Amino acid sequence: MKYIIIFIAFFSFISSHSQNSKNNKPNIILMMCDDLGWGDVGFNGNTIIKTPNLDKMASEGAKLNHFYSIGPVCSPTRASFLTGRHYYRMGIWSANTAHLPAQEYTIAKMLKQQGYTTGHFGKWHLGTLSKTISAKGSKRKPEVNFAPPWLRDYDDSFVTESAVCTWDPGIGPRAKNNPYYHNGIPIKDPYNENVLGDDSKVLMDRAIPFIQNAVKNNQPFVAVIWFHAPHEDIKAGPEYLKRYEGHGEAAHYYGCVNAVDDQVGRLRMELEKLGVADNTALFFTSDNGPEGKQEMKPERPIKRAGVTGGFRGRKRDVYDGGVRVPSLALWPKHIKPGTVIDVPVSVLDYLPTVKNMAGAKMPNDRPFDGQDMMPILKGKVNKHKKSIPFRYRNYACLVKGKYKLIIESREDNSKDLLYNLEADKTESNNIVGVHPKMVSKMRDEILKFLDDAQESHSGRDYNDDNFIPVSKWRTMKMAPNNNKKTSQ
Template sequence: MSAVMTLALMPGVTRGEAAERPNIVLMMCDDMGWGDTGFNGNAIIQTPELDALAREGTVLDHFYSVGPVCSPTRAAFLTGRHYFRMGVWSANQGHLPEQEFTLARMLKSNGYMTGHFGKWHLGTLSRTISAKGKRRRPDLHYAPPWERDYDASFVTESAVCTWDPGIGRRARNNPYYENGVPTDENVLGCDSRVLMDRAVPFIEQAVAREQPFLSVIWFHAPHEDIQAGPEYLARYEGHGEAAHYYGCITAVDDQIGRLRRKLDQLGVADNTLLFFCSDNGPEGQTPKDRSKTRRAGSAGDFSGRKRSVLDGGVRVPALVHWAGKVPAGVRLDVPLSVMDLLPTVAAITGTEPLPNRWLDGENVLPIWKGEQSKRQKAIPFRYGEFACLVRGTHKLIIESASDTSHDRLFDLSNDVTESNNLADQHPGLVGSMRKELLEFLESAKSSHAGEDYDGDHTKPVERWRSLSKAESSSLQSHTNFVR
């Protein structure tokens, strides 16, 4: 395997001070459905390591990726902000602006070593080539992790095959970049193992230097192209093509177990926070006979899949494990999202987010600990023709800023399939949530125009995408979305 670049302690940070702060490992799968893990009830897919984390930690039972596709979720994950603020409209669109205050920037300023491993999908890694060609122009959307405050990185621009990721159609113009340099070293076999081969040495080096670390590990599995190795196919003999999907998830699980054993061996397991989720719901529609397709993901009882703002497209498996700090064996039903990660990690590490910067997430550490049962902020969504808001147990979906005839309101506490529209029965609640949602959109529009970046006159690469031609431009109250 390749060596990780040599890194030094941040100026002004002593080794003793560094040891007091927890290490942060944030993991995410790609296109894994809510129902694809044992801890969420899957009886076929073997996920013993994730199930152990769930027993020893807290399952986030009502957790939203926010984006129903890859890139939007990733932008929100790293910034605590909705992806529309950055112009990351959909997969392979937009990029992570250099002005954004990210988890990596925040923790690097606090003495952490920072590393990112696996999928990136937040801009191109070259100024001249892109895996997606015209969909993401490299001259406009160059935004690699090594220029976004990561000390070490091993990443691809977009999806690769889950077996032999260094070759094949998805590897075309889409190689692994190691610390900014394309590499063909150790990029064959199981992709989850390939990327963990880089994450583990990074963690070893941080521990040797007695520096706290942030390690963001974004697995490609089980995104297409879905191919499991022989060892994993053998575990699912008799399941036909679905064995590839099941095997890819078990491969991820094995690597998470490998990571946990390494943390234990290094003596830092008890001082390391582990977080896991998926970036959106499962791909495609699965026929009754799952053995005939590799798109065998399960959204559980929820309606919708990837590319849908129904819960099956955005409610994903998630858990948090932090020995002695987060309760064991608990399932939380409070609505949470990837946008909560930055403000929560800020609270955990004693690091301040930027003042006067719109944040759509909130510090949910008291919820994780069981000290608080409700969140303060609603959770906004936006994709294609639809905008949504989750407030408590209710979810509102609208299609127009002015036409209310297609508004849908659901009570998620007793309608997980989102089949009973209550909009006509609760006009006051719809009006309140609609107003809050439109205020958010207006706030996001201002952010997209660059108004959050103090003293910076950078213009957005692409024009704002309105919900409808009638979208209001007069709403100015954004208080519900301010930190």
């Protein structure tokens, strides 16, 4: 009997080891905050907001100093985040508009084909979650823009269409027509469904069981965790307000960022407990710069506590304060602890990076705008080969190495701006006259990109005769002569 027990135990060990050896693909966790400024975290020098868990993640992995959200508002960034393609290819011009086309090749679709289980938790903002209602402030027609994560290759999802209050997300004005949906089922009774209290904890309460179940089933997982904080409505719980006594209303902002950090720490502890921390890659960023008074369209004099770390502009600006965001990457045994990356990279790079990590393949019938940034994170490469394009309102931009070009018109170059981002953090010294040949080449490049994006927008990349563009193409208008804000 003794030998039988030993044999069974040994067989169980061998069986378990064999199953684990099959699962040699890394787990992927992609986290993003909403309206978090570059300077709102300790690892970028903030001395007020406490982010010890994110700071630890920075010390154990890579801090990406020059990381772009691509979109200066949320929905465009989120579309590019999941697809590796510029949002103009999909017709997602701004927040609360259009939806993620079903024909797009996303991180979830790609990894699902590789045997991953897929989960999305928190904000969605890439289409409506109901065919009859849409969230407050949305410009989306519910039925036309119905594009929920459960129809976009996610096995498990716990999401809202749009922003909710960062405390008690299940109630209040933001919750009207905007409940959390768990795998397509709206949570209508918040008091019985545990969607009260800190919102970051509410969504992590659903993300962690998803991860636990994946580990139990010995299945690689990808978890997309998009926090609502610190987007309005901004409210912190009593525990967090105590931590920031004496800071007035700003305490709510500081507190809800601190709450995100607590949940990142909780997540990492769970990964350690489950024994999968070493085989899990974590990425963290924000969808755009902090809310506040814009430079490029200043008619909304909003005051917010978030800071850009000295970069010019804020949310809705294509200056770096609106699009350069905090970013981290952690992959034990692959990315050297304490790595600092100054090379420009962006959310466009997530899909091609994850593709190579998981051994997946791209479809060959469409262009992708990002590139695998893992060689940069590992210190093997110190240059981003692809230029990084931007487009918002009437502004088109291109970052190429240390230079950034901003144009306002296809035909008129009199308002063009060129900045050396290494020497001019505040984008205050327009050197367009110093480098005319460079400006001409960069101008041609961004315009050719927009022409190609227009072809993608029309459905060229999908090979689907039934495809209808989700919105009408937006052309650049002639720049006004009295625009003093960008003519310095």
